[in-house]
Amino acid sequence: MTTALPQPVTEYLAAHETRDADRALPHFTPDATVADDGHTYHGPAEIRAWLEGAASEYTYTSTLIATERIDGEHYVATHHLEGDFPGGRVDLHFRFTLDDGLISRLVIEP
Known part of the structure; x- marks a missing residue:
């Protein structure tokens, strides 16, 4: 299902899944931003x-349920999460913006 996503996105998602910041960070531009849960980093x-x-605060399972290529710079990966966070279940859209082959912006929202 990840065939619609470019390599930096798939590699970031794999690192995010294992909460491995050392593997995730090289896929971001030096001035990248991440917006998640009302905060921007x-x-x-x-x-x-x-x-x-914050990304490791809860225990949950995550299943990639959809991918979408908006254009050459914008991609969406939708994950279904179930865990011990408020509400217990949610579909989250990981909205990526790429710049020169790296992630310059990531917005995570329902």
Whole structure:
């Protein structure tokens, strides 16, 4: 199902799944931003802290249920999550913007 997604996105998603910031960070531009759960994280240090902290706050399973290529720079990966977070179930859209083959912006939202 990830055939519609470019390599930096699929590699980031694999690193995110295992909560491996060292594997995830090389796929971002130096000035990248991540927006998740009402907060925006700028640059490698804040993104690392998010990956190691907020993104790891709950225990959950994640299943990739859809991918979409919007254009050459914009992609969406939709994941179904179930776990011990408020509500217990949600479909999250990971909206990626690429710049020169790296992720410059990631927005995660229902």
